[in-house]
Amino acid sequence: MxxxxxxxxxxxxxxxxxxxxxxxxxxxxxxxxxxxxxxxxxxxxxxxxxxxxxxxxxxxxxxxxxxxxxxxxxxxxxxxxxxxxxxxxxxxxxxxxxxxxxxxxxxxxxxxxxxxxxxxxxxxxxxxxxxxxxxxxxYPLEGNALHQWLNQQMQLLGMQTSPQICQLLVDYCEGNLLAAKQEIQKLMLLYPNGDPTLEQVEQAVVDQSRFTVFHLIDVILSGDGQKTVKMLYRLESEGIEPNIILWALTREWQTLNGLLFDKQQGKNINWNQHRIWKNRQSLYQSALQRLSLENLQIIQTKLSEFDCAIKQSQILRPYVELCHLCLLFMPYPLDKLPLDYAV
Structure with missing residues (x-):
């Protein structure tokens, strides 16, 4: 069961x-x-x-x-x-x-x-x-499930819940429930009455959010540009190799390209054929509503350019270029902005 x-x-x-x-x-x-x-x-x-x-x-x-x-x-x-x-x-x-x-x-x-x-x-x-x-x-908690878990933890430890404080803890500890629980415990030590203000919580908590490349892909597919940039910043600070993210972006481009081609041919999407489980199908559906084959052609060109440049060690700040690439999946109108690998 x-x-x-x-x-x-x-x-x-x-x-x-x-x-x-x-x-x-x-x-x-x-x-x-x-x-x-x-x-x-x-x-x-x-x-x-x-x-x-x-x-x-x-x-x-x-x-x-x-x-x-x-x-x-x-x-x-x-x-x-x-x-x-x-x-x-x-x-x-x-x-x-x-x-x-x-x-x-x-x-x-x-x-x-x-x-x-x-x-x-x-x-x-x-x-x-x-x-x-x-x-x-x-599974890692996101969205409403994460908010519910945080509210439950605050109640269990005797802390009054607040939508603003809950959102702050999400921003600082997303992807790291252990850190979130430790932050709540710390707040209860600092403020035993269990009613700290938002300003007091801001001063007390430390940014301990943790993400993986798989989390990044899900956020890109959902079209959340702000969260995508935040995740890239965290992945860079954790020392994740840019090649790993490039591989993941290339794989998602291939999947989206195949799905969109079938869609434009009037075919029903065979999710099993593309190895996309039911819990992730809504993410791909969201991306397919935003992206066209022209968008994907632009992304393919940029991915190819980045791949060649990184293999030749031409990129001084690869995560800046990765941010550019990720935002093309939104799609933000960045295709006219050149990737200047000499800078």
């Missing part, structure tokens, strides 16, 4: 599932889910915890032994198995499928790792475990 983090709650007397699957690329939500399971399990007598990591030296025999052997000092135990890639391999799949068929009320197995896709969710081992499990996907 799938449950999103904001609806995943456990009380001390909540009946526990034999298995939990916690996957995603948002570390704060994953940590909160794991802590809820640990706390509830401890209250119910699972007073021993083992942590196993599936790496190059890992032996699946150790998991089999752990699930079948109880400690002399504990009647019940929780086993946390980290699957960094979400893929246990052939041997691991067999072991997990077998364990899923032998539910032990004295053993609680929590499997966690990075982001997984439908390919993993459709595997035999995942389906076998999921029959007696709760699956919690932990």
């Amino acid at each position: 799938q449950v999103y983090p904001n609806r995943f709650s456990l009380q001390d007397d909540s009946p526990l599932k034999p298995f939990y699957l916690i996957f995603g690329d948002e570390p704060q939500q994953k940590l909160e889910c794991l802590e809820r399971i640990r706390k509830t399990a401890l209250q119910q007598g699972f007073d021993e915890r083992q942590s196993l990591v599936v790496d190059n030296q890992f032996s699946w025999d150790s998991l089999i032994e752990a699930t079948q052997t109880l400690s002399l000092f504990s009647n019940r135990q929780i086993i946390e198995l980290e699957l960094p890639t979400g893929k246990p391999g052939a041997e691991g799949s067999k072991v997990l499928s077998a364990i899923a068929q032998q539910v032990n009320p004295d053993v609680l197995l929590v499997i966690h790792g990075g982001k997984i896709g439908k390919d993993v969710q459709n595997t035999k081992w995942f389906k076998a475990v999921d029959k007696n499990a709760i699956y919690v996907p932990c």
Whole structure:
């Protein structure tokens, strides 16, 4: 059964599932889910915890032994198995499928790792475990979901909520929920009454927003130029190589070009053919409404020029040029502005 983090709650007397699957690329939500399971399990007598990591030296025999052997000092135990890639391999799949068929009320197995896709969710081992499990996907929060999470955190810690303060925390901590929670905790230490002014919050918080190239692409597709510039600034400060962003922009140009060509030919878009999942289709639809084949031709020319120039080390400030390229996807009328690689 799938449950999103904001609806995943456990009380001390909540009946526990034999298995939990916690996957995603948002570390704060994953940590909160794991802590809820640990706390509830401890209250119910699972007073021993083992942590196993599936790496190059890992032996699946150790998991089999752990699930079948109880400690002399504990009647019940929780086993946390980290699957960094979400893929246990052939041997691991067999072991997990077998364990899923032998539910032990004295053993609680929590499997966690990075982001997984439908390919993993459709595997035999995942389906076998999921029959007696709760699956919690932990995705980065954006938009209303992020605002709701921040308001909830402020309320839990005794801080009065405010739309202006919430938006300020979004601007400073987007993509970094751990930093956002730490900032709220810091504000409660500075202002124990829980009612700081907007000016006081501005003075106290530090810009800790974190983004990835994938976040950047989604914002470009949505057409938010201001946020695109902010993300580029953060990616530059984090030392992300310009070539990585160039590769991502080129890939998106190819996808958009194919989609727009089909659209203008009167064909229905085959999202599966372009490997675009349902949760991202609205982003591409937004981009297709703004862009024409002429726009994409201009972008292709600029991408080609930038690629040649960066390979020849002609660009002193590549992120300025990348900003130019990204804004062409809005599209802003920048095509007449030359990319002066000599400057």
